[in-house]
Amino acid sequence: MDLSDIRKELKKALKKERYEHSEGVAYTSAALAMRYDPLLVDKALLAGLLHDCAKYLSVPTMLRYCEAAGYDAGEKKFQNSGLLHAKAGAYLAREKYKITDPEIISAILWHTTGRIDMTLLEKILFVSDFIEPNRTKIDADVQARIRQLAFTDIDRAVYEVADQTCNYLNKKTAAISPLTAEVCNYYKEVCGRKEEK
Ligand code: DGI
Ligand code: FE
Ligand code: FE
Numbered sequence: 001m002d003l004s005d006i007r008k009e010l011k012k013a014l015k016k017e018r019y020e021h022s023e024g025v026a027y028t029s030a031a032l033a034m035r036y037d038p039l040l041v042d043k044a045l046l047a048g049l050l051h052d053c054a055k056y057l058s059v060p061t062m063l064r065y066c067e068a069a070g071y072d073a074g075e076k077k078f079q080n081s082g083l084l085h086a087k088a089g090a091y092l093a094r095e096k097y098k099i100t101d102p103e104i105i106s107a108i109l110w111h112t113t114g115r116i117d118m119t120l121l122e123k124i125l126f127v128s129d130f131i132e133p134n135r136t137k138i139d140a141d142v143q144a145r146i147r148q149l150a151f152t153d154i155d156r157a158v159y160e161v162a163d164q165t166c167n168y169l170n171k172k173t174a175a176i177s178p179l180t181a182e183v184c185n186y187y188k189e190v191c192g193r194k195e196e197k
Pocket of ligand 3 (some may be wrong): 021051
């Protein structure tokens with residue numbers, strides 16, 4: 001599929017605000033790729049556009065897609081659309097949008113939780129999701145700080161985004177998945193090690 005077909009399909013699959021968020025993540029990811037590795041610009045754009053492509057599927061459909069792709073859906077208490085849409089999205093990006101590049105698929109797969117030792121493209125998508133210009137339901141000062149950080153120290157930005165997510169889930173008293181917590185601790189350590197140097 002070419003980019004304009006992907007956009008056409010995506011518009012049908014998403015609500016207007018979610019589509020605009022996806023465009024915002026796409027150009028933010030492309031800009032971060034220009035900063036860190038211009039060879040990744042095209043992949044970053046596609047990963048950004050498609051990262052939430054499964055957002056409005058039902059949980060049972062998401063679970064079916066996880067099974068079909070061989071992705072672990074996690075414990076029952078974590079089988080919600082917040083956590084499952086990333087996995088279902090990775091499946092859908094391959095099956096419906098015909099993305100074959102494993103780097104793009106894996107960026108979509110890990111965009112919600114992050115993971116230990118992320119690739120650059122995974123970090124770029126993870127951070128862009130949080131800082132893109134249309135995302136406004138976040139404390140403006142925090143977002144401004146992370147927006148700057150993203151272009152100066154991507155690992156630090158990853159840590160800050162992960163930390164914000166954990167704080168948000170704590171406040172909501174939502175169950176924090178082991179991976180979400182692990183990612184936060186791991187990138188805190190990575191940043192600590194950098195400061196010692
Ligand atoms: O899809 P987006 O809204 O753009 O953002 P996202 O994919 O980063 O996050 C989707 C939702 O997933 C968000 O409301 C927070 C939630 N989430 C992230 N980590 C966890 C989580 N929810 C639970 N219950 N546990 C987690 O560890
Ligand atoms: Fe998402
Ligand atoms: Fe998103």
